[in-house]
Amino acid sequence: MLSKLETLAVILYLASGTIRGLTRLHKVAFLIQQEVGIGRFNFKPSKHGSWSPDLEDLVRYLEEKELLTIKEPEEHTIYNLQERPAKILIAENELLERGRRAYSKLLNRDLIMALALREKVKIYSRMPLTYLLAYVYARYPDYTRLSIIREKIKALELLRTSSGLTSKL
Numbered sequence: 001m002l003s004k005l006e007t008l009a010v011i012l013y014l015a016s017g018t019i020r021g022l023t024r025l026h027k028v029a030f031l032i033q034q035e036v037g038i039g040r041f042n043f044k045p046s047k048h049g050s051w052s053p054d055l056e057d058l059v060r061y062l063e064e065k066e067l068l069t070i071k072e073p074e075e076h077t078i079y080n081l082q083e084r085p086a087k088i089l090i091a092e093n094e095l096l097e098r099g100r101r102a103y104s105k106l107l108n109r110d111l112i113m114a115l116a117l118r119e120k121v122k123i124y125s126r127m128p129l130t131y132l133l134a135y136v137y138a139r140y141p142d143y144t145r146l147s148i149i150r151e152k153i154k155a156l157e158l159l160r161t162s163s164g165l166t167s168k169l
Helices: 004-014 022-035 053-064 093-109 111-126 129-139 150-162
Strands: 018-020 044-046 049-051 068-071 088-091
Touching (some): 004 022, 004 088, 004 093, 004 111, 018 022, 022 111, 049 129, 053 068, 088 093
Antiparallel strands (some): 018 088, 068 088
């Protein structure tokens, strides 16, 4: 299966090279590991829900190697609803190429898994962060026991569902 580096490279490749925020990256990686079976990250409950120290270390390593750029968002950028990520992760071409090659191998080895992975990454990487968090918190409550935002996420989910808003999962 894919190494941790290949998994992250594939996520970034399928997300067109950019992920808005470290929290989103952790949630996308967590969900594809849980739902598609791709990934070897060690996720633990934390104050932000599911969080992986080894994914955090890998991001830091890739930034040091200049394969991943982490930028502060521009002040004038308009964000989806209230979402304004603290950081924007941008993969460099070398990392994207590694992701493309790993995804191509996966396509040849397991077409169904590769297509499921592509669909999940595209949905989760573009979904409003509040919806993504509500989805993770509802589906995987064991990872939220240490969360400092659990009650806020529950309230947002209740508001969303009672107002008739739905998200495509």
